[in-house]
Amino acid sequence: MTDYNIHVWRQAATDKPGYMERHRVTEISDDMSFLEMLDVLNESLQVAGKEPIAFDHDCREGICGACSLVINGQAHGPETTTTCQLHMRSIQGTDIYIEPWRAAAFPVLKDCVVDRRSFDRIIQAGGFVSVNTGNAPDANANAIVKEDAETAFDSAACIGCGACVAACKNASAMLFVSAKVSHLAHLPQGNSERKERVTSMIETMDEEGFGSCTNYGECEAACPKSISTENIGVLNREFVRAKVGSTT
Amino acid sequence: MKLDANIPNGPIKDLWSIHKKSLKLVNPANKRKFKVIIVGAGLAGASAAATLGEMGYQVECFCFQDSPRRAHSIAAQGGINAAKNYPGDGDSIHRLFYDTVKGGDFRSREANVHRLAEVSNEIIDHCVAQGVPFARDYGGLLANRSFGGAQVSRTFYARGQTGQQLLIGAYQALSRQIAAGTVTMHTRTEMLDVVTQDNIARGIVTRNLVNGQIESHSGDAVVLGTGGYANVFYLSTNAVGCNVTAAYRAFKKGAGFANPCYTQIHPTCIPVSGDHQSKLTLMSESLRNDGRVWVPKTADDKRAAGEIPEDERDYYLERKYPSFGNLAPRDIASRSAKEVCDEGRGVGATGLGVYLDFRDAIARLGKDAISARYGNLFDMYQRITAENPYEVPMRIYPAPHYTMGGLWVDYNLMSTIEGLFVIGEANFSDHGANRLGASALMQGLADGYFVLPQTLSNYFGQMGATPTRVEVNADCFIDSEKNCNEHVQRLLNIDGSRTPDSFHRELGRIMWEHCGMTRTAEGLTEAIRKIPELREEFWDSVKVAGSSQTLNMALEKAGRVADFLEFGELMCRDALARGESAGGHFRAEHQTSEGEALRNDQDFCHSAVWEHVGDNEIPTRHQEELSFEAVELATRSYK
Ligand SMILES: Cc1cc2nc3c(=O)[nH]c(=O)nc-3n(C[C@H](O)[C@H](O)[C@H](O)COP(=O)(O)OP(=O)(O)OC[C@H]3O[C@@H](n4cnc5c(N)ncnc54)[C@H](O)[C@@H]3O)c2cc1C
Ligand code: FES
Numbered sequence: 001m002t003d004y005n006i007h008v009w010r011q012a013a014t015d016k017p018g019y020m021e022r023h024r025v026t027e028i029s030d031d032m033s034f035l036e037m038l039d040v041l042n043e044s045l046q047v048a049g050k051e052p053i054a055f056d057h058d059c060r061e062g063i064c065g066a067c068s069l070v071i072n073g074q075a076h077g078p079e080t081t082t083t084c085q086l087h088m089r090s091i092q093g094t095d096i097y098i099e100p101w102r103a104a105a106f107p108v109l110k111d112c113v114v115d116r117r118s119f120d121r122i123i124q125a126g127g128f129v130s131v132n133t134g135n136a137p138d139a140n141a142n143a144i145v146k147e148d149a150e151t152a153f154d155s156a157a158c159i160g161c162g163a164c165v166a167a168c169k170n171a172s173a174m175l176f177v178s179a180k181v182s183h184l185a186h187l188p189q190g191n192s193e194r195k196e197r198v199t200s201m202i203e204t205m206d207e208e209g210f211g212s213c214t215n216y217g218e219c220e221a222a223c224p225k226s227i228s229t230e231n232i233g234v235l236n237r238e239f240v241r242a243k244v245g246s247t248t
Numbered sequence: 249m250k251l252d253a254n255i256p257n258g259p260i261k262d263l264w265s266i267h268k269k270s271l272k273l274v275n276p277a278n279k280r281k282f283k284v285i286i287v288g289a290g291l292a293g294a295s296a297a298a299t300l301g302e303m304g305y306q307v308e309c310f311c312f313q314d315s316p317r318r319a320h321s322i323a324a325q326g327g328i329n330a331a332k333n334y335p336g337d338g339d340s341i342h343r344l345f346y347d348t349v350k351g352g353d354f355r356s357r358e359a360n361v362h363r364l365a366e367v368s369n370e371i372i373d374h375c376v377a378q379g380v381p382f383a384r385d386y387g388g389l390l391a392n393r394s395f396g397g398a399q400v401s402r403t404f405y406a407r408g409q410t411g412q413q414l415l416i417g418a419y420q421a422l423s424r425q426i427a428a429g430t431v432t433m434h435t436r437t438e439m440l441d442v443v444t445q446d447n448i449a450r451g452i453v454t455r456n457l458v459n460g461q462i463e464s465h466s467g468d469a470v471v472l473g474t475g476g477y478a479n480v481f482y483l484s485t486n487a488v489g490c491n492v493t494a495a496y497r498a499f500k501k502g503a504g505f506a507n508p509c510y511t512q513i514h515p516t517c518i519p520v521s522g523d524h525q526s527k528l529t530l531m532s533e534s535l536r537n538d539g540r541v542w543v544p545k546t547a548d549d550k551r552a553a554g555e556i557p558e559d560e561r562d563y564y565l566e567r568k569y570p571s572f573g574n575l576a577p578r579d580i581a582s583r584s585a586k587e588v589c590d591e592g593r594g595v596g597a598t599g600l601g602v603y604l605d606f607r608d609a610i611a612r613l614g615k616d617a618i619s620a621r622y623g624n625l626f627d628m629y630q631r632i633t634a635e636n637p638y639e640v641p642m643r644i645y646p647a648p649h650y651t652m653g654g655l656w657v658d659y660n661l662m663s664t665i666e667g668l669f670v671i672g673e674a675n676f677s678d679h680g681a682n683r684l685g686a687s688a689l690m691q692g693l694a695d696g697y698f699v700l701p702q703t704l705s706n707y708f709g710q711m712g713a714t715p716t717r718v719e720v721n722a723d724c725f726i727d728s729e730k731n732c733n734e735h736v737q738r739l740l741n742i743d744g745s746r747t748p749d750s751f752h753r754e755l756g757r758i759m760w761e762h763c764g765m766t767r768t769a770e771g772l773t774e775a776i777r778k779i780p781e782l783r784e785e786f787w788d789s790v791k792v793a794g795s796s797q798t799l800n801m802a803l804e805k806a807g808r809v810a811d812f813l814e815f816g817e818l819m820c821r822d823a824l825a826r827g828e829s830a831g832g833h834f835r836a837e838h839q840t841s842e843g844e845a846l847r848n849d850q851d852f853c854h855s856a857v858w859e860h861v862g863d864n865e866i867p868t869r870h871q872e873e874l875s876f877e878a879v880e881l882a883t884r885s886y887k
Binding site: 012013029031032033035036039040043045046047049050051052054056057058059060061062063064065066079081085087089109110113115116117119120123124125127128129130131132133134135136137138139140143144145146149150152153156157159160183184187189190 | 295298299302313314315316317318319320322323332334370372373374375376377378379381382383384385386387388389390406407409411412413416419420421423424426427433435458487488489521522524525526527529530628631632634697698701745746747749750791792793794798799800801802
């Protein structure tokens with residue numbers, strides 16, 4: 001059992017100023033998840049008539065991508081995992097600093113909750129295959145080389161949490177965008193739209209106010225799903241190919 | 249309450265084609281005049297929204313998360329069934345249909361299940377076309393595995409993340425329609441009420457979770473794809489936000505609620521570690537393909553697993569169910585685990601756990617092969633428990649996982665409220681008293697991509713060229729908004745001393761104890777007494793901090809707990825009224841001498857459908873009789 005000093009970002013709304021607030025939590029077991037520790041804190045705040053700290057979370061299994069805290073300066077904290085899969089046994093020291101993702105394209109809505117709809121708009125710009133329900137050929141009509149399917153999967157494993165943006169000094173969304181481009185670029189289904197896809201997704205990314213990629217690599221280090229920066233290489237190649245005008 | 253299932257006439261294998269041919273169509277030019285409200289953007293909601301958008305309807309889609317990509321469907325691990333018979337092991341539409349009816353312990357509607365099996369193949373075709381990266385073999389063709397008690401390999405999977413990949417496919421299709429302008433997406437928006445007029449669904453009232461605005465949305469049909477209610481138990485494998493609010497409020501507006509007591513307790517979850525526990529984590533059932541379940545033969549054996557010699561271990565599933573062994577269906581595997589723990593043979597600090605052991609599989613296939621199959625699950629287990637499952641057996645225990653009950657729908661997926669359709673886990677239709685593994689994803693996508701778009705078009709087709717929409721300034725909307733506002737204010741004004749979570753936890757304990765894996769008349773009666781008391785205390789002493797005008801997660805939680813506190817009682821009433829054991833519903837009074845579930849087809853071969861008749865009044869129980877023509881009503885045996 002350990003006691004902690006919690007320093008947490010409070011902000012009433014997007015247009016209100018934010019500040020760090022200090023709380024103490026006691027008798028926290030090592031087996032608790034990080035969010036369960038925050039649950040304990042929130043229970044005590046509510047009983048005292050104070051508003052609980054707002055943070056996004058849902059599956060608590062590391063797959064939905066909702067949870068999103070910067071813990072002691074690191075997106076999702078010290079382990080290569082999501083905030084919800086972090087356990088107190090991994091936390092060093094007894095002072096914990098908790099902040100929201102910080103990026104112009106992710107405005108704070110309240111406390112540690114940010115608006116990540118910019119990611120959705122990037123997908124809407126082309127992160128899909130244009131096939132209507134009911135028009136598909138038999139699923140085994142085209143074999144896909146196992147290796148390609150696996151590579152596509154590695155990219156498709158992105159959970160859209162935004163840790164890559166939060167970790168990047170420039171708040172760039174390159175890893176997120178490249179993961180989707182690369183997922184679809186490795187499959188024949190994604191082929192016919194690959195030019196428009198990459199151009200349009202990059203355009204939207206820029207419009208949304210994400211920064212540019214200067215190859216720090218912090219995104220990959222923070223990614224709970226180990227999405228590789230090799231995807232960014234794929235994206236760059238796709239982009240050049242689109243500009244040059246070849247479709248193969 | 250009228251319960252006409254509207255099943256077309258004809259031989260079962262042709263029903264869906266006959267029905268499709270008879271459905272009214274909407275002229276393409278008129279389609280954009282019709283507006284559909286879809287609540288939910290999980291597999292069911294997102295696939296429906298995308299498809300209806302592609303067809304040219306105006307769609308308004310709602311979810312409470314910040315993005316449709318985060319719906320709870322994302323967490324499904326194991327896979328999705330289809331009757332493709334790619335492995336050539338004798339599968340067919342008929343066999344999938346048969347297995348699903350039998351798996352559901354003969355408490356589902358044959359016609360619906362057959363249709364499900366039929367469209368299962370189209371789902372796989374469509375998902376592959378979307379770029380869903382299903383597992384493939386070295387020849388590049390799709391791989392299948394056997395899953396959850398099936399004797400054929402019909403489960404398609406994407407590593408341990410099938411739900412994620414399917415949902416991303418549906419999300420991308422939805423995103424395409426949002427970009428095309430056919431679908432308007434409302435995220436961080438919670439439905440609080442279905443608006444009806446003369447028992448016709450006219451729209452919904454929602455709360456914007458960011459600024460607290462209560463708003464009306466009118467449409468020509470309302471679709472609920474709002475998921476299941478396993479969180480009535482507080483601890484479950486569901487995402488913590490899953491709730492019954494949408495379905496329950498529809499029930500209060502006149503939608504019949506069918507078989508609320510049919511819940512599925514999943515056998516392979518990580519056991520509870522302490523009071524702080526906020527959710528339970530599922531370990532995919534696929535692990536049972538290679539892991540062997542056992543406990544010590546004698547009670548109170550506190551030795552470490554490795555120190556217990558082979559002849560002092562009880563591989564109880566293999567012993568009791570020689571032909572299915574570790575792959576026995578979920579309800580049977582869960583109950584058996586509870587039994588051995590009740591006998592004092594449970595393992596781990598709490599004694600509420602059994603071993604799932606990979607020692608033999610690792611010896612036979614090698615660590616690498618096991619790691620290739622289950623690596624991510626093993627990692628997850630180790631992260632949560634700090635134990636290495638390659639070296640010591642996993643500990644597992646059953647946990648609430650899925651709810652077969654839901655809003656009653658007819659063959660067209662329409663509820664007892666005209667124009668209110670229900671899809672995915674939120675409806676009751678296809679799984680009877682027990683759902684087989686890998687069939688919820690199949691059902692959600694069948695409903696959303698292939699069934700609802702057809703039957704909803706038919707509903708519109710019957711309206712003629714122009715819909716008769718009611719605008720949001722009509723009395724029915726104004727009244728509903730007023731009620732929703734009052735409900736929110738009431739929660740905030742109590743200003744008591746207990747948090748919404750503390751009530752939820754207490755309700756969960758009552759439900760788990762009395763309406764969990766084993767139920768008795770006595771226990772259920774006790775729960776029916778306790779829950780109203782707890783509810784009263786809630787409305788007396790809940791504390792909801794903050795205001796209604798901002799993002800207030802305590803307020804959201806309080807509203808959901810308030811509904812669970814009413815719904816839990818309905819579940820217990822249903823469990824009490826069903827004087828038989830069937831599938832996941834096990835009544836201790838109704839078992840064979842060997843402790844197996846004992847169905848009573850004479851009196852209970854029906855779906856129970858509950859009708860709300862007023863606040864604080866006991867709802868009325870109706871019955872939809874079930875008949876089995878294509879599959880012979882038989883005792884389920886997995887011996
Ligand atoms: C851990 C886990 C693993 C599973 N694995 C498998 C598997 O391998 N194979 C299988 O077949 N099945 C599996 N299942 C079951 C399956 O995942 C679910 O039954 C299915 O995904 C439910 O889909 P759905 O679209 O009906 O609901 P959900 O995905 O739960 O979506 C519900 C939607 O409704 C919205 N919503 C709810 N209430 C409101 C409201 N009041 N207002 C606005 N929006 C609302 C939510 O925001 C969400 O978008 C698993 C389930 C769990 C818990
Ligand atoms: S809560 Fe879903 S990934 Fe953390």
